[in-house]
Amino acid sequence: MLLKLLKTVDSAIKRIEEAFLALSILAISGLIFYNVILRYLFGGGWAPSSELSIVLMVISTFIGCSYAARKGAHLSMSAIYDVDFISIRKRKIFMIISSALIALFSFVLAYYGALYVRGNFISGRGTFILDLPYWIINAFFPICLFLMGVHYLKNIYINIKEEELYAGPEEEAGGRF
Amino acid sequence: MLPLILILLFVLLLLGLPMFIVLIVPTFFSILIFEPRLSLTVMPQQILDGINVFPLLAIPLFIFAAMIMSHGKTSRQLVNFVSALVGHIPGGVAHTTIGACTIFGAISGSHQAAVVSIGEIMFPKLKEIGYSDSFNLALIINSSDISALIPPSIIMILYGVTVGASVGELFLAGIGPGLVIAFFFMIYAYFRARRDKVYVKESFNFKAVAVAFKNGLWAFGLPLIIIGGIYMGIFSPTEAAAVAVIYAMFVEMIVYRALSPKDLYKVAQRAGLINAVIFILIGGGQLFSWFLSYSGVPRQLIDIVVGIDPSPLVFLLLVNVIFFISCMLIEPAAAIIVVTPLIYPIAMGMGVDPIHLGIIITMQVAIGSATPPFGVDIFTAMAAFDKKYLEVIKDTPVFIGILLIIALLVTVFPSFALFTRNILM
Numbered sequence: 223m224l225l226k227l228l229k230t231v232d233s234a235i236k237r238i239e240e241a242f243l244a245l246s247i248l249a250i251s252g253l254i255f256y257n258v259i260l261r262y263l264f265g266g267g268w269a270p271s272s273e274l275s276i277v278l279m280v281i282s283t284f285i286g287c288s289y290a291a292r293k294g295a296h297l298s299m300s301a302i303y304d305v306d307f308i309s310i311r312k313r314k315i316f317m318i319i320s321s322a323l324i325a326l327f328s329f330v331l332a333y334y335g336a337l338y339v340r341g342n343f344i345s346g347r348g349t350f351i352l353d354l355p356y357w358i359i360n361a362f363f364p365i366c367l368f369l370m371g372v373h374y375l376k377n378i379y380i381n382i383k384e385e386e387l388y389a390g391p392e393e394e395a396g397g398r399f
Numbered sequence: 400m401l402p403l404i405l406i407l408l409f410v411l412l413l414l415g416l417p418m419f420i421v422l423i424v425p426t427f428f429s430i431l432i433f434e435p436r437l438s439l440t441v442m443p444q445q446i447l448d449g450i451n452v453f454p455l456l457a458i459p460l461f462i463f464a465a466m467i468m469s470h471g472k473t474s475r476q477l478v479n480f481v482s483a484l485v486g487h488i489p490g491g492v493a494h495t496t497i498g499a500c501t502i503f504g505a506i507s508g509s510h511q512a513a514v515v516s517i518g519e520i521m522f523p524k525l526k527e528i529g530y531s532d533s534f535n536l537a538l539i540i541n542s543s544d545i546s547a548l549i550p551p552s553i554i555m556i557l558y559g560v561t562v563g564a565s566v567g568e569l570f571l572a573g574i575g576p577g578l579v580i581a582f583f584f585m586i587y588a589y590f591r592a593r594r595d596k597v598y599v600k601e602s603f604n605f606k607a608v609a610v611a612f613k614n615g616l617w618a619f620g621l622p623l624i625i626i627g628g629i630y631m632g633i634f635s636p637t638e639a640a641a642v643a644v645i646y647a648m649f650v651e652m653i654v655y656r657a658l659s660p661k662d663l664y665k666v667a668q669r670a671g672l673i674n675a676v677i678f679i680l681i682g683g684g685q686l687f688s689w690f691l692s693y694s695g696v697p698r699q700l701i702d703i704v705v706g707i708d709p710s711p712l713v714f715l716l717l718v719n720v721i722f723f724i725s726c727m728l729i730e731p732a733a734a735i736i737v738v739t740p741l742i743y744p745i746a747m748g749m750g751v752d753p754i755h756l757g758i759i760i761t762m763q764v765a766i767g768s769a770t771p772p773f774g775v776d777i778f779t780a781m782a783a784f785d786k787k788y789l790e791v792i793k794d795t796p797v798f799i800g801i802l803l804i805i806a807l808l809v810t811v812f813p814s815f816a817l818f819t820r821n822i823l824m
Binding site: 240242243244245246247248250251252253254255257258262272275276279280282283284285286287289290293295296297298299302303316317319320323324327328330331334335337338339341360363364 | 411412413414415416417418419420421423424427439440442443444446447450451452453455456459460463633634637638640641642644645663664665667668670671672673674675676677678679680682728729730732773
């Protein structure tokens, strides 16, 4: 019952992450292009466009950070997992150790991120033009790093339970793009 | 403190932790142990500051534009045009690969994108005509390096933003050395084709060139917009990148009808993921680099270098070696953000042109990422073509040799490194 609930929540988060990543890059392209057009046709740009673009990029960086953990797509030096003269068993042990370290440091970062966001909240500062509160923008940092840690804990669990080497559902490790 | 940092970096790197965590962990322990008065909330603060930079937005936008074009028909049109042009020369298919990677560099900022999108089209053709897999893979990953020098280039944007140099000038300067490399690769491919007796099937046909040119016309518009627009001061590199995205959407969705809105959404999602992964690395790199300068490492380095007092040339050769080695080991983006701030003040003190330094670094980053043992392009190729590590690296030495000779020329003769900028500006 609890497991089923977790799965529903997880797939909802995944959908939101995917939609945000896709829509924000489209929006950034549109905003900056719109600004160029305005400047050349009407002689003046729309000042908030660059600010909004960068805010979207910051938020989607952290959302993507959690999504990349889900996909095993973080840039890393994956040499020991790609070569086959190390046995699967040994690679599995390395994978479990590294997943544990990643989860640990994601939680550490999420903790200090939360402290930092609390500081933002108390100071109440906002962005230069639109005065969007920084604490809301920066809150994605601790939230998404926490989620990232959870995904790596899940990797450990699957690696212990299953036979094969598991780095993410679509195994995209190693900076492949 | 430095030994602790280096050991941690090395161990975590080998364990395959994400690169940004590899950079954050040593900083975390160093602050904890050596700078206890610093609040650890400086970590999120520096990471956020590193990402919150408007000119960096050019990177995700160029990546997005390139992904739209490689999912659509543009890369194939480029290959067809280059093939019609050089396909009849001995080694024609290899020449096509080199030429297509060079032109693809002009629409994409990422050399890994070139490995995948040009490689996937050319690999079967090279195999069919009788080249060995090792040669094909070496050719593809090394030709892709050229696209790091041809604007737009993500490496150059990162360097320009990190040190505050003009990205537009870097773009113009990169064209020259990029074309020289392509030329020497073609000479090698020519002799290699004669030696291995690989013959060509096609003969030169002016009509075929004209048709391929007409079909590829839309694809050629993009480099014109990017380079022309930045060159004439119509827009900044970031704006050029946004225009490139809209142009790519227009060409692929409306002109070629190769991309449906649903495909676009999928591509955008994938681009968003890649961008996030690069940006978080930039954030981690910023934190690490900030901590090094906070604890006075650049100052100490300057003192050491001033003590030895090398000539600028010796220093620049050293820069080559440092970047060559670091890019064999770590992600190029991380190498630029971390190492460049250490080297830049020394180089400026010696009167080195910041653009010259940028071209040297870009070249070494590109070479290092295709060099064994850990160059990222090797792993990209292993994944994309499902080949073994040793097969990918077997034929790389000659290409790397050519690249290193040109890197030496670029270092020794600033006028050679910067000739396209000097002509165009």
